[in-house]
Amino acid sequence: xxDVSVRLRNLxxxxxxxxxxxxxxxGIDLEIPRGGYYALMGPSGSGKTTxxxxxxxxxxxxxxxxxxxxxxxxxLNDDELAGWRSRNVGFIFQNYNLVPVxxxxxxxxxxxxxxxxxxxxxRERVLHALSLVNLTDRMRNYPRQLSGGQEQRVAIARAIVHxxxxxxxxxxxxxxxxxxxxxxxxxxxxxxxxxxxxxVLVTHDPKAASHARFQIHLEKGVLDRTVEVxxxxxxxxxxx
Amino acid sequence: xxxxxxxxxxLFRSKRRTFLTVLSLSVSVFLIxxxxxxxxxxxxxxxxxxxxxxxxxxxxxxxxxxxxxxxxNFLRQQPEVERFTVLQWFGGEYKDPKNFxxxxxxxxxxxxxxxxxxxxxxxxxxxQVRDFLRDGNGCMVGRALxxxxxxxxxxxxxxxxxxxxxxxxxxxxxxxxxxxxSDEMVLxxxxxxxxxxxxxxxxxxxxxxxxxxxxxxxxxxCERIDHHFANSAQxxxxxxxxxxxxxxxxxxxxxxxxxxxxxxxxxxAILIVTANTMAMAIRERTTQISTMRALGFRSxxxxxxxxxxxxxxxxxxxxxxxxxxxxVASAAAKVAGQIIPWMADFIITPETLLLCVLITLALGLxxxxxxxxxxxxxxxxxxxxxx
Ligand SMILES: Nc1ncnc2c1ncn2[C@@H]1O[C@H](COP(=O)(O)OP(=O)(O)OP(=O)(O)O)[C@@H](O)[C@H]1O
Ligand SMILES: [Mg+2]
Numbered sequence: 283x284x285d286v287s288v289r290l291r292n293l294x295x296x297x298x299x300x301x302x303x304x305x306x307x308x309g310i311d312l313e314i315p316r317g318g319y320y321a322l323m324g325p326s327g328s329g330k331t332t333x334x335x336x337x338x339x340x341x342x343x344x345x346x347x348x349x350x351x352x353x354x355x356x357x358l359n360d361d362e363l364a365g366w367r368s369r370n371v372g373f374i375f376q377n378y379n380l381v382p383v384x385x386x387x388x389x390x391x392x393x394x395x396x397x398x399x400x401x402x403x404x405r406e407r408v409l410h411a412l413s414l415v416n417l418t419d420r421m422r423n424y425p426r427q428l429s430g431g432q433e434q435r436v437a438i439a440r441a442i443v444h445x446x447x448x449x450x451x452x453x454x455x456x457x458x459x460x461x462x463x464x465x466x467x468x469x470x471x472x473x474x475x476x477x478x479x480x481x482v483l484v485t486h487d488p489k490a491a492s493h494a495r496f497q498i499h500l501e502k503g504v505l506d507r508t509v510e511v512x513x514x515x516x517x518x519x520x521x522x
Numbered sequence: 523x524x525x526x527x528x529x530x531x532x533l534f535r536s537k538r539r540t541f542l543t544v545l546s547l548s549v550s551v552f553l554i555x556x557x558x559x560x561x562x563x564x565x566x567x568x569x570x571x572x573x574x575x576x577x578x579x580x581x582x583x584x585x586x587x588x589x590x591x592x593x594x595n596f597l598r599q600q601p602e603v604e605r606f607t608v609l610q611w612f613g614g615e616y617k618d619p620k621n622f623x624x625x626x627x628x629x630x631x632x633x634x635x636x637x638x639x640x641x642x643x644x645x646x647x648x649x650q651v652r653d654f655l656r657d658g659n660g661c662m663v664g665r666a667l668x669x670x671x672x673x674x675x676x677x678x679x680x681x682x683x684x685x686x687x688x689x690x691x692x693x694x695x696x697x698x699x700x701x702x703x704s705d706e707m708v709l710x711x712x713x714x715x716x717x718x719x720x721x722x723x724x725x726x727x728x729x730x731x732x733x734x735x736x737x738x739x740x741x742x743x744c745e746r747i748d749h750h751f752a753n754s755a756q757x758x759x760x761x762x763x764x765x766x767x768x769x770x771x772x773x774x775x776x777x778x779x780x781x782x783x784x785x786x787x788x789x790x791a792i793l794i795v796t797a798n799t800m801a802m803a804i805r806e807r808t809t810q811i812s813t814m815r816a817l818g819f820r821s822x823x824x825x826x827x828x829x830x831x832x833x834x835x836x837x838x839x840x841x842x843x844x845x846x847x848x849x850v851a852s853a854a855a856k857v858a859g860q861i862i863p864w865m866a867d868f869i870i871t872p873e874t875l876l877l878c879v880l881i882t883l884a885l886g887l888x889x890x891x892x893x894x895x896x897x898x899x900x901x902x903x904x905x906x907x908x909x
Contacts, residue, residue: 332903340816340902361820368818375906379813383531395524396818440817 286349287448287480288314288337293346295332306332307503310346314482316447319474321491322484324500330484331452333500337482338371338450339363351447368396372441372479374451374470378433380425386412386436387421393444411439415469431462438469442479449473452484467493529830536803540835543799547839547885548846550792551878555847557781558877559870574762575604575737576636577744579730582757588726589756596750597732602739607632608727610713614681614690616671623667625681627713630655630662636733640705641698650675654695658714662696664706673697679709686720703855731763789881796839797889800832804893811897812905824898832890833883840882844875 293310296303307329314320322330335341336348339355348355351370358366372393373379380389390411394404412418415435425433434454441449451470455463471493473479483494491497492511499506534540579597581587588610597606610627634643634651641662643651654660663673673679675694682689692711700706717723734740744760751758804811811824847870855868897905 335903338816340906361822364815364818364820367816371818373813373816375813377809379809379906381528381810381814383535384528388527392814393817 285316286313287316287318287351288312288482289347289349290337291347291349293333293336293348294344295329295336295341296344305503307336307343310505312498312505314480316480317474317478319471319481319493319495320483321494321497322482322500323486323488323491323497324506326486328500329503330500334450334452334482334484338373338448339367368393368444370446370448372444372446372449374434374437374441374449374454376453376456378425378430378437378457380433380436380440382425385422385424386417386428386439389425389436390421390439390443393440397444407443408439411443412436414442415439429462430458431465434458434462434466435469438466438473442473442477446479448480448482450482453486454483455485455487455490463487463490525827525830529827529834532803532807532827533831533834539799539803543796543835544839544842546795547792547836547882548841548843550788551840551843551882552846552850553788554785554881555844555870555874555878556850557785558874559847559851559868561778561781562871562874563868575735575740576731576733577740577760577762579732579747579758579760580728582748582759585729585759587756588723588728589730589758591725591727593751593758594730596747597730600743600746602734602736602743604733604735605632605635606730606732607636608713608730609633610716610723610728611685612681612683612690612711612716613685614683614709616679616681621671623670623707623709625709625711627716628710630660630710630712633710634662636731640700640702642700646696646698650696657693657695658712659691659693660695661692661709661711662698663694663709665697665699666703666706667709668694668697681709686716686723688716688719690715690719732760789885793885793889796832796836796885797892799835800828800890801893803831804828804890804897808897808900808905812900812902815898815902816906821898825894828894828897829887829890832886832894834886836882836886836889837879840879843882844870844878847878 290310290312293307293312294305295307296305298304310333322334324330332341336343337350339350339358343356351366353366353370355363355366380386381392384392387408390408391404394407399407409418409421412421415438417432417435417439420428420432420436423432425436428436434457437454441451449470454470455466458466467490470481470483474481481494483490485491492514494511495514496508496510498508579589579593581589591608594606594608597603608629612625612627614625615621616623634641634654638644654662661679663679668674671679673694675697677694679692679694680689681692690711692709698706713727717725732743734743740762744762747760748758815821815824851868851870
C-alpha cells in the first residue's frame with residue numbers, strides 16, 4: 283500500500299467575482315506521508331483553511347491533482363466524495379460543531395450511522411473512542427452540559443470513531459484556554475503517535491504548531507517553506 | 523430508522539416554536555375539516571334519496587298560504603305523476619316552546635308512500651302501519667325524536683300550535699328508523715284533525731308534494747300545473763324539493779363558494795406559517811448541516827432527514843386538528859341536532875379526513891422542500907464558514 287496519505291500536484295483554487303478571477307491557492311505541490319503530523323501555518327487570508335478543505339474533500343480545486351488516502355479525488359462526484367469522507371477523514375473544528383440535540387454518546391455515534399454496523403458494534407466503538415478522550419462518564423451529557431474542553435474532546439472522539447486514516451483540524455484550539463488547548467494537542471499527538479493517524483492541523487499558534495513534526499508555511503496562496511520541528515514537547519503516556 | 527432520534531429531537535429542539543406551529547396547523551385542519559363537513563352535510567341534505575323525484579306545489583304568493591285540496595284532482599289526471607300527498611305545517615309545541623321540532627298534518631297513507639325512503643317504509647312493522655292508518659288521532663315519529671323525549675309506541679303526545687290556536691292529542695303509532703338522523707326529527711299526523719277543527723282549513727292544504735315517475739318529467743310537469751292554475755283564484759308555484767332546499771340554503775349566501783374560499787385562505791395562511799417555521803429551523807442549523815455533510819452525509823440523506831421533520835410536524839398538526847374536529851363534530855351533532863334537524867347528521871366523513879391528511883402532507887412537503895433542498899445543496903465550506 284502507498285505510504286503517502288496526501289499528494290497534491292500543482293493544486294490551484296480561485297474564486298470568481300463576476301468575471302474577475304481571485305486566485306487563493308496557486309501551484310501547490312505537497313506530499314504528506316502516512317502517519318505524518320503537519321501543521322499548516324501562515325498569516326490570515328493566506329489560504330490555510332482553503333487548502334485544508336481541499337485535502338479533506340469538502341471543496342473542489344480549480345486545477346491540479348489531488349490524491350488523498352489512496353484515492354484521486356478529482357474524478358469523484360459529490361455522493362462518492364461524501365462516501366469517501368465518511369470512511370477516510372475525521373474532522374475537528376474550531377467551534378467543535380457538535381449536534382446540540384444529541385448527547386456526547388450520540389454525537390460520537392453519528393459517523394458510524396453512515397456505515398453498515400449493528401448497534402452492538404457501534405456501541406463498542408463509541409465507548410472505545412470516548413474512553414480514549416477520557417469522557418466515558420460524561421457520555422449522557424448534551425453539548426450545552428459540557429465545558430469547551432470537554433466538547434472538543436467529544437469532537438475528537440467523533441473524528442476517530444470510524445477509524446479514518448486522515449484527521450484534519452482547523453484551529454482546534456482557537457476557542458480553548460491554554461490548559462484545555464494543551465490537553466487537546468496532547469490527545470492529537472497520541473492519535474498520531476500511537477494510532478498512526480495522519481494529521482493536518484491548521485493553526486496560528488506557534489505553540490500548537492510545535493506539536494507537529496513538520497510546519498508548512500503558506501504565504502499568499504503559495505507554499506513558502508516546510509520546516510521540521512526538532513524540539514517537540516515531551517509527551518506523557520496516555521493511550522495504550 | 524436509525525435517524526429517528528435525530529429527527530424527533532430536531533423537531534422538538536425549539537419546543538415553543540414547534541408547539542405553536544403544531545397548534546396553528548391543527549386549528550387550520552380543524553377549521554377545514556368542520557367547514558368541509560358542514561358543506562357535505564348540507565349537500566347530502568339537498569340531494570336526499572327521494573328528493574330527486576319529488577316536487578312541491580304551493581301557493582304562488584307565499585308558501586305560508588293554503589291552497590284548495592281539490593287541486594289534487596288535476597294532479598291525479600297527469601300520467602307522469604306516480605303519487606302525491608298533502609301537508610300542512612302545524613308548528614306545534616310539546617310542553618315547552620324550546621322543544622322545537624318539525625310536525626305536519628298529512629294524508630297518512632300517501633305520505634308513507636311519497637316519503638317511503640326517508641321513513642324506511644319496508645322496515646316499519648305492518649301492525650304499526652295498520653294502527654297509524656286506522657287511528658284518526660295517530661301519529662308517526664322518527665326514532666331520534668322519540669329518543670329525545672323518551673316516547674314509546676302507544677304514548678300520548680299533546681301538541682299545542684299557536685298558528686291554529688289548537689291543541690291536538692296524538693297517539694304514537696309508528697316510530698320509524700330513517701336512513702339519516704335528520705329524517706327522524708319529524709312528527710306527522712292526520713291532516714283531517716286540522717281540517718275538521720279549523721274552519722279556514724276546510725278542504726285546504728299547505729302544500730302538495732308530488733312524486734314523479736321519472737325525474738326528467740318534473741320540469742314539464744311543474745310548468746303544466748302552474749299554467750293550469752294560472753287563472754284560478756289561487757295561482758300555484760311548483761318547485762322541486764332540491765330547488766326548494768337549495769333556495770333555503772341560498773339564503774345563507776353562496777355557501778359552498780364561501781366555504782371553499784375560506785378553506786383556501788386558511789390553507790395559504792398555514793402554508794406561510796409552516797414554511798416560515800421550517801425555513802427558520804433549517805437556517806439556524808446551517809453549520810450543523812454542513813458539519814454532517816463533511817462527516818459524510820450525502821445531500822439526499824440530509825434532504826430526507828429534513829423532509830421527515832417537516833412531514834412529522836404537519837402530521838402532528840393534522841392529527842391534533844382532526845381529533846379536535848371529531849370531538850367538536852360529535853358534540854355539535856348532539857347539541858345542535860336537537861335544534862337544527864340536519865345538524866343531527868353532522869359527522870366528519872372519512873373522505874374529509876383523508877382530504878385533511880393529504881392536504882397537510884402536501885403542506886408539510888411543500889413548505890419544507892424549498893429550504894431543505896437549498897440547505898442540502900449548499901457548498902459545505904460556505905456553511906461551515908457561516909457562524
Ligand atoms: N467563498 C469565497 N469567495 C471569495 N473569496 C473567498 C471565499 N472563501 C475564501 N475566500 C478568500 O480566500 C482567501 C483565503 O481564505 P482562507 O479562509 O483559506 O484563509 P485562512 O488562511 O484560513 O485565514 P484565517 O487564518 O483568517 O482563517 C481569503 O482571502 C478569503 O477572502
Ligand atoms: Mg482559516
